[in-house]
Amino acid sequence: MDVFLNLLSGVQTAVSGGNLLFILIGAAVGTWVGMLPGIGPATAIAVLLPFTFGMDPTSALIMLSGIYFGAMYGGSIASIMLNIPGDASSVMSTLDGYPMAQKGRAGAALLLSAAASFVGGTLGLIGLTLIAEPVSRLAVKLGPSEYFMLMVFALAATASTVSGSAVRGFISLLIGLAIATIGIDLQSGSSRFTFGMPELADGAPLLAAIIGVYAVTEVMVTAENLVAGRWTAPQAIGKLWATKAEWMRVRFTLVRGAVIGFVVGLLPGAGGAVATLFAYSTEMRLSSRKEEFGKGAPEGLVAPEAANNASVSGALVPLLTLGIPGSSATAVLLGALMMYGIQPGPRLFTEQPVLTWGVIGGLYVANIVLLFLNVPLIGLWVRVLRVPAALMMTVIMVLAVTGAFSLSNSLFDVWLTLGFGAMGYLMRKAGIPITPMILGLVLSSTLEQSLRQSLSLSGSDWSVFVTRPVCLILLILTVLMILSPLLAARRKRRADTRPADDEVRPDV
Amino acid sequence: MTRLKIQCAIAVAAITMLAAPAVAQQGPDDPIEVLVGAGPGGGYDRLARSIQEVAEEEGIITETFTISYHPGAGGAVAWSMLNRNPGDAGKISIFSPNIVSGEVLGSGGPSFEDLTVLGMLVFEDGCFAVKPDAEIASAEALVDALQSDASQVRFGFAVSAGNQWHVAMAKLADAVGADITKVRSTVFDSGGKAVAALLGGHVDVVASGCAQFAKYHEAGDLKVVAVAAPERMGGVLTDAPTWQELGYDVVWGAWRGILGPKDISDEQIAWWEDKLRAVTASPAWKPVADENYWRTDFRGHEETQAMLESEREEYRKALQTLGLIQ
Amino acid sequence: MTGRSLARRYLHLLTGAILVAVAVAYLWMAAQVRLPPLGDPLGPRLFPMVLAVALVAFSLVFLAATLLRPHKGDDAENMPAQARAWAALALAAGFALILPHAGFMISTAIFALAALELMRFRTLPVNALTAVVIAGIFHIVFRVWLGVPLPGPAFW
Numbered sequence: 001m002d003v004f005l006n007l008l009s010g011v012q013t014a015v016s017g018g019n020l021l022f023i024l025i026g027a028a029v030g031t032w033v034g035m036l037p038g039i040g041p042a043t044a045i046a047v048l049l050p051f052t053f054g055m056d057p058t059s060a061l062i063m064l065s066g067i068y069f070g071a072m073y074g075g076s077i078a079s080i081m082l083n084i085p086g087d088a089s090s091v092m093s094t095l096d097g098y099p100m101a102q103k104g105r106a107g108a109a110l111l112l113s114a115a116a117s118f119v120g121g122t123l124g125l126i127g128l129t130l131i132a133e134p135v136s137r138l139a140v141k142l143g144p145s146e147y148f149m150l151m152v153f154a155l156a157a158t159a160s161t162v163s164g165s166a167v168r169g170f171i172s173l174l175i176g177l178a179i180a181t182i183g184i185d186l187q188s189g190s191s192r193f194t195f196g197m198p199e200l201a202d203g204a205p206l207l208a209a210i211i212g213v214y215a216v217t218e219v220m221v222t223a224e225n226l227v228a229g230r231w232t233a234p235q236a237i238g239k240l241w242a243t244k245a246e247w248m249r250v251r252f253t254l255v256r257g258a259v260i261g262f263v264v265g266l267l268p269g270a271g272g273a274v275a276t277l278f279a280y281s282t283e284m285r286l287s288s289r290k291e292e293f294g295k296g297a298p299e300g301l302v303a304p305e306a307a308n309n310a311s312v313s314g315a316l317v318p319l320l321t322l323g324i325p326g327s328s329a330t331a332v333l334l335g336a337l338m339m340y341g342i343q344p345g346p347r348l349f350t351e352q353p354v355l356t357w358g359v360i361g362g363l364y365v366a367n368i369v370l371l372f373l374n375v376p377l378i379g380l381w382v383r384v385l386r387v388p389a390a391l392m393m394t395v396i397m398v399l400a401v402t403g404a405f406s407l408s409n410s411l412f413d414v415w416l417t418l419g420f421g422a423m424g425y426l427m428r429k430a431g432i433p434i435t436p437m438i439l440g441l442v443l444s445s446t447l448e449q450s451l452r453q454s455l456s457l458s459g460s461d462w463s464v465f466v467t468r469p470v471c472l473i474l475l476i477l478t479v480l481m482i483l484s485p486l487l488a489a490r491r492k493r494r495a496d497t498r499p500a501d502d503e504v505r506p507d508v
Numbered sequence: 509m510t511r512l513k514i515q516c517a518i519a520v521a522a523i524t525m526l527a528a529p530a531v532a533q534q535g536p537d538d539p540i541e542v543l544v545g546a547g548p549g550g551g552y553d554r555l556a557r558s559i560q561e562v563a564e565e566e567g568i569i570t571e572t573f574t575i576s577y578h579p580g581a582g583g584a585v586a587w588s589m590l591n592r593n594p595g596d597a598g599k600i601s602i603f604s605p606n607i608v609s610g611e612v613l614g615s616g617g618p619s620f621e622d623l624t625v626l627g628m629l630v631f632e633d634g635c636f637a638v639k640p641d642a643e644i645a646s647a648e649a650l651v652d653a654l655q656s657d658a659s660q661v662r663f664g665f666a667v668s669a670g671n672q673w674h675v676a677m678a679k680l681a682d683a684v685g686a687d688i689t690k691v692r693s694t695v696f697d698s699g700g701k702a703v704a705a706l707l708g709g710h711v712d713v714v715a716s717g718c719a720q721f722a723k724y725h726e727a728g729d730l731k732v733v734a735v736a737a738p739e740r741m742g743g744v745l746t747d748a749p750t751w752q753e754l755g756y757d758v759v760w761g762a763w764r765g766i767l768g769p770k771d772i773s774d775e776q777i778a779w780w781e782d783k784l785r786a787v788t789a790s791p792a793w794k795p796v797a798d799e800n801y802w803r804t805d806f807r808g809h810e811e812t813q814a815m816l817e818s819e820r821e822e823y824r825k826a827l828q829t830l831g832l833i834q
Numbered sequence: 835m836t837g838r839s840l841a842r843r844y845l846h847l848l849t850g851a852i853l854v855a856v857a858v859a860y861l862w863m864a865a866q867v868r869l870p871p872l873g874d875p876l877g878p879r880l881f882p883m884v885l886a887v888a889l890v891a892f893s894l895v896f897l898a899a900t901l902l903r904p905h906k907g908d909d910a911e912n913m914p915a916q917a918r919a920w921a922a923l924a925l926a927a928g929f930a931l932i933l934p935h936a937g938f939m940i941s942t943a944i945f946a947l948a949a950l951e952l953m954r955f956r957t958l959p960v961n962a963l964t965a966v967v968i969a970g971i972f973h974i975v976f977r978v979w980l981g982v983p984l985p986g987p988a989f990w
Binding site: 168170178191192220221224226389390405421425429431432448451452456 | 845846848849850852853860863864867868869870873874875876877878881882885886888889892893895896899914915916918919920921922923925926927929930933934942945946949950952953954955964965968972976
Binding site: 614669689694830831832833834 | 868870871872873874
């Protein structure tokens with residue numbers, strides 16, 4: 001009951017004294033900024049942080065959290081309409097969201113996405129409200145060994161995003177894994193593939209890659225298609241609303257996606273991208289309509305959307321209960337808190353109840369605000385598809401260059417982005433899928449470093465990966481995931497060879 | 509005519525000479541830009557903002573400060589940007605031991621000798637933290653473990669191999685007579701992850717700046733068993749003894765100072781020295797430093813230059829001992 | 835397999851060849867990574883080398899498959915169209931080049947005009963006007979409203 005009282009007072013804080021206005025502003029601005037290519041929640045918060053100086057810390061945090069949620073909503077819009085994700089956690093939404101929009105189901109896609117974001121956000125917040133404390137104590141039990149197995153599991157899951165040739169999928173994945181090795185090696189301090197440039201010491205920024213292979217490549221491909229006369233406008237917009245059948249299909253997906261998003265989000269070493277990846281591949285493995293994934297299956301859109309909004313609450317769990325950020329966006333929030341003179345730690349809830357419950361209450365409010373903000377605007381977003389392609393692409397390219405520059409105020413990142421654009425174009429032409437590369441980029445560093453951390457700490461003892469319970473569970477899950485297409489094929493063959501009932505059974 | 513000209517010339521010369529001291533004390537052009545070599549909220553940022561706040565509050569520096577972020581390579585990206593404006597005393601950055609450890613490791617980026625060191629401001633002495641209910645839960649236990657079987661000690665730290673916390677552990681091992689190369693050391697990519705690893709029992713001890721652990725020590729989730737400082741820390745850490753008190757001469761940690769591009773004139777260097785000294789000596793500075801667990805010990809240009817040269821040698825030796833370089 | 839069909843598949847072959855070359859270069863560079871005298875059991879070289887070997891292997895398979903597969907697609911016919919794609923990229927590169935010198939607004943306007951022309955948006959005057967409007971809107975939204983530092987001299 002305590003908790004409900006706290007939550008109520010938090011909501012009260014969130015709607016009083018101008019905070020409601022801040023939530024509105026934060027949510028709206030977050031959505032807009034989140035739509036920009038490569039500007040995800042972390043960048044959105046960082047960019048809008050200076051506006052909060054001089055504000056009361058509680059109000060500032062509430063607004064920043066509103067921006068966080070808003071950016072998650074916004075990133076989906078660009079993924080669905082333009083195939084250009086806002087950041088790594090919106091990447092999975094492009095897989096089914098964009099095809100849906102191209103087939104004339106843009107309205108439905110946006111609606112399902114908004115609903116999924118709302119449900120995911122709500123369920124995640126409930127998790128944050130009720131079980132934050134005990135769950136965070138459990139979460140720290142996961143160490144380098146567990147993270148390694150989690151990354152291995154994630155690698156197996158990336159297979160679910162590939163619908164074509166396995167060889168090309170692997171090439172894409174390997175490219176991503178390899179690019180992420182650029183930089184100063186964490187464990188040894190050795191420079192790898194940096195050519196002596198300090199700009200590369202921290203590696204090729206993930207966002208430069210995303211902006212490059214999605215936005216820049218898209219512009220290049222469209223330029224080519226426009227001139228070749230091959231560019232086709234997306235199919236006429238169908239109904240703006242999703243059908244009952246679609247709603248029925250996704251009713252469990254919403255919950256599954258949210259749970260996965262929350263759980264993965266609360267791990268300090270894994271963020272929105274991994275959460276959406278697991279949500280997507282779980283959905284696909286469980287679905288009886290696997291072949292629709294990647295072509296506009298509603299589950300394929302709903303799962304990552306629910307997951308990434310739930311992961312926001314998940315990422316706030318370790319931040320608010322332990323002072324440890326659960327994602328890159330929460331790391332920015334941590335920095336903001338420290339700038340306001342608040343040192344997050346294990347006692348934040350008891351020392352700063354107004355702040356912590358205010359933020360949580362604020363997120364509930366922001367979630368509702370965003371739903372009411374976004375659904376009516378669906379009609380507007382859908383019209384984006386009618387903007388002449390040449391104009392749209394020009395604007396996107398300017399956005400891409402500006403966005404790339406804003407990453408670290410450096411033109412170097414712009415050049416990297418353009419380089420990634422060229423690479424993405426060649427990959428598309430050669431039929432090499434893009435998604436595994438991005439996933440490889442996301443997973444590589446944690447994969448390699450946690451393996452080495454684990455071996456350093458265990459004294460080169462490889463058995464930890466099977467003796468530690470969580471590692472063993474993850475290992476089994478990985479094997480199951482790798483085998484599942486084979487098992488499914490075997491089941492199918494058995495079903496095909498089994499004679500039809502009415503042939504064998506004699507008439508009675 | 510000529511006489512008038514000569515008189516004018518003398519007058520101009522006289523005025524110029526009188527004005528010279530005023531000109532020499534003139535600071536850099538407004539605004540002053542601080543290039544922070546990391547993201548907002550980190551150690552560099554906090555120092556930059558602290559200087560800005562105190563300087564403004566005490567009226568020591570009237571020029572406007574703008575802070576821009578150029579994260580990368582532990583600060584090296586920001587430092588390398590400084591030399592795009594040689595001689596411009598209005599562009600400064602914050603340095604830390606990364607500037608010498610990076611040079612020794614060959615990470616790229618300029619050496620402090622390619623820039624102008626303006627002054628050293630604060631020291632952030634190292635704190636060693638453990639989990640209270642773990643096997644190693646006290647300074648004595650840690651020393652015992654190191655001495656009896658160092659290979660059973662799991663040590664974690666952030667953010668880069670060979671940084672000040674890595675070396676702090678090496679200094680401790682040396683002082684107690686243990687072999688640091690046997691200790692199971694591992695690097696985490698953020699302080700938060702190192703703390704999480706300690707809380708989860710994946711490592712036995714973490715070394716970091718004391719500010720990292722203060723809240724956990726206060727809450728009892730972690731315990732700072734000793735500090736590598738000349739005196740005990742204040743705030744919530746007054747109950748943590750120094751290694752010296754425990755009989756081991758280990759004083760090590762991070763330090764932070766200000767530097768600018770190369771070719772800054774002597775007058776400008778003197779200007780910065782005066783201002784920074786005044787900032788750190790002002791009454792408004794002390795609470796800020798305490799909050800951050802900084803030990804203020806201002807050193808000017810020459811002294812800092814000499815200190816960096818000797819630190820570079822220290823780090824070279826330490827990194828060789830650690831087996832990170834030949 | 836005639837020379838002509840090879841030419842038609844040139845893009846796939848080119849990509850395959852680039853992949854193999856890059857993979858080999860990556861392998862070579864990975865082998866050069868400085869190994870510290872002591873450190874974690876795997877060291878900084880192992881992971882990149884494993885990746886490199888795998889990449890070399892898979893790219894060779896890809897290249898072989900491209901060479902041996904029956905011809906599909908019409909790469910060669912599309913060369914002029916592909917040139918437009920690269921032209922778009924070149925324009926963006928030009929944009930990045932002039933940014934620090936001409937400032938954001940002017941560079942954006944020039945780039946936007948060039949891009950709209952390239953993609954045959956409307957007539958030249960309309961494109962020019964659109965370009966200026968785009969530059970203006972960006973300037974207002976990013977510089978003035980959001981205060982995001984933009985490349986180039988302060989005002990423009």
